[in-house]
């Protein structure tokens with residue numbers, strides 16, 4: 001009995017140890033399976049997220065390419081090197097040089113004449129007047145001569161160029177029959193030679209930034225200026241001269257050497273639209289670096305600083321034709337000078353539309 005019991009106990013022992021062994025194997029293999037499944041699942045989800053990351057990169061690139069394609073349809077800048085007539089080519093090249101480095105020839109220390117403030121046309125008409133939304137000359141050859149509301153007169157390209165000499169470069173007019181004026185006009189006409197008469201390609205001039213619903217705020221703009229602009233244009237907007245003392249590395253934004261109160265940039269929409277797609281330097285319509293609000297506010301700040309003034313009492317002989325952001329009265333509507341300078345522009349535009 002004792003032996004049987006012993007055997008029986010041994011049998012049970014044997015049996016239970018086998019069971020234990022088996023369940024251990026089961027547990028281990030179960031764990032292994034679990035690890036395998038988990039690993040598979042995470043690696044699967046990893047490839048998933050790789051795929052969507054790739055998709056994102058792909059989408060971004062596709063967007064960039066389609067934007068570029070759109071830009072491609074905007075305006076094609078003709079190539080100077082393809083000009084065959086060598087005298088004409090020389091003239092166009094000199095015109096381009098005068099746009100890019102105006103001050104070397106016509107500035108305070110200019111080699112030809114001293115009639116402008118040290119700025120270059122290119123400071124505002126970027127890349128020699130060829131940059132999309134960089135205040136380019138795409139629409140000049142096709143639309144001039146024309147009657148301009150500012151003067152109330154028929155104007156040729158020469159008159160328009162001299163407007164910028166007298167206002168944007170706070171200087172004197174260049175003679176229409178000078179070699180310099182003829183070359184500038186030849187260059188500008190060359191740039192627009194493929195643009196159909198009276199048409200203006202997409203991306204011409206300065207971008208019309210949507211209005212804010214509030215007035216632009218110079219005090220907010222002061223903060224934007226410190227953060228995004230002062231590093232190049234200086235704490236007092238004075239800019240920085242190049243080492244040769246002939247032109248600016250960073251042009252001034254206000255003060256005695258800047259554009260005067262009769263200049264296009266003194267209108268807030270022109271300055272804000274210029275800044276939106278061109279500043280800080282390197283920004284473009286493909287790669288803007290400032291919000292609409294900041295662009296309006298920094299423009300309000302810059303155009304609240306001191307600058308040379310210009311007698312513009314003869315401008316806008318028909319008051320009703322003044323642009324809504326022309327900052328000087330009298331006006332044909334009931335809005336104040338302050339509102340015409342800083343906005344909100346929506347209500348002024350709406351009333352102007354009603355009157356038409």
Ligand code: HEC
Pocket residue numbers: 099102119120121122123124125135136137139140157160161164165168169184188205206259263264265270
């Ligand atoms: C301080 C900035 C600034 C400088 C410097 C400047 N311009 Fe301008 N220019 C403007 C602005 C702003 C406009 C008007 C753009 C608009 O109304 O959308 C303009 C308009 C023009 C236009 C008419 C463009 C059009 O499509 O009707 C011509 C031509 C022109 N400028 C030539 C020149 C020349 C040549 C120089 C150099 C002698 C020069 N500008 C220097 C700011 C400047």
Ligand code: HEC
Pocket residue numbers: 120122123124126127224225228229230231232233249250251252253259265271274275279280281290298299
């Ligand atoms: C990295 C340097 C840099 C920064 C930052 C920068 N700019 Fe400019 N800016 C330039 C240069 C360079 C030019 C002239 C471009 C040329 O001649 O080709 C210029 C031209 C201008 C002009 C037209 C010329 C003039 O003097 O009136 C304005 C307006 C302007 N910048 C405004 C701004 C504003 C507003 C900011 C900040 C939002 C800003 N810039 C930030 C380098 C800079």
